[in-house]
Amino acid sequence: MTATLLLLFLLLVSGARFGGAVRPGGNGGGYEDWRLGTATYVKESQGHPLNDGGGACGYGDLDIFRYGRYTAGLSGALFGKGSACGGCYELRCVNNILWCLRGSPSVVVTATDFCPPNFGLADDFGGWCNFPKEHLEMTEAAFLRVAKAKADIVQVQFRRVSCDRAGGIRFTITGGANFLQVLITNVAADGEVAAVKVKGSKTGWIPMGRNWGQNWQCDADFRGQPLSFEVTGGKGRTITMYNVAPSDWMFAQTFAGKQFVQ
Secondary structure (H helix, E strand, O other), X not given: OOHHHHHHHHHHHHOOOOOOOOOOOOOOOOOOOOEEEEEEEEOHHHOOHHHOOOOOOOOOOOOOOOOOOXXXXXXHHHHHHHOOOOOEEEEEEOOOOXXXXXXXXXXXXXXXXXXOOOOOOOOOOOOOOOOOOOEEEEEXXXXXXXXXXXXXXXXXXXXXXXXXXXXXXXXXXEEOOOOXXXXXXXXXXXXXXXXXXXXXXXXXXXXXXXXEOOEEEEOOOOOOOOEEEEEEOOOXXXXXXXXXXXXXXXXXXXXXXXXXXX
8 A cells, every 4th residue: 555545544534634624414403514723621630710710601610500521611703702601512623633533523512711812822832712713622521522632732623503401591690789690501502692681570671781701780679579581592582581580589599491492
């Protein structure tokens, strides 16, 4: 077997692809076509920043909020100042027969944090999240589903896909006497939240603003009132949920509403 034929054989069995070519079969239910980006991971032994204080999306303990170990921080080009929080991405390692797993398997991760830029370093040597790079900083468990642990930065194909969530949208209520803040989690379909309104028994529908990540806030006193919510997803779909929290709700409690139907 000549050297050229041997190289082609290795590329085929490894699942590597030139130029980001897409596997036949359409987008398989994803919202977008495959596109090229890069990925790295943080070792679990180092203590992952996505699970130590809420991250840029404000989720806190990812196991409590049902996002588990398959999560990622997004570079600024993808994060959208928090609008991407909760979105789901399918990705696979490509174009590297040394680090990509054979067959180029894919994994789905949830966006739960922001990967900050480091303009003092080169884009391929520590500055992976510099704008306009499209980069995903994955948990170790997720990364090892697509590439070998010895890899540093790898090229990936990725696409937005629909989020599969069990149960209803969850609302964790915080705030104070004169303002209400709600952390919204476990959103199905596109996973994102583009707009929120809240209604008490003594008010009309009041728009909430994004405080940070998926924490939404408005300046009103809702104590002693049942709470209803209207949530608009990233693709424009809106769902209205009445009396999600009873009139005797308390701060730090979590309540579940309805869910977007796929």
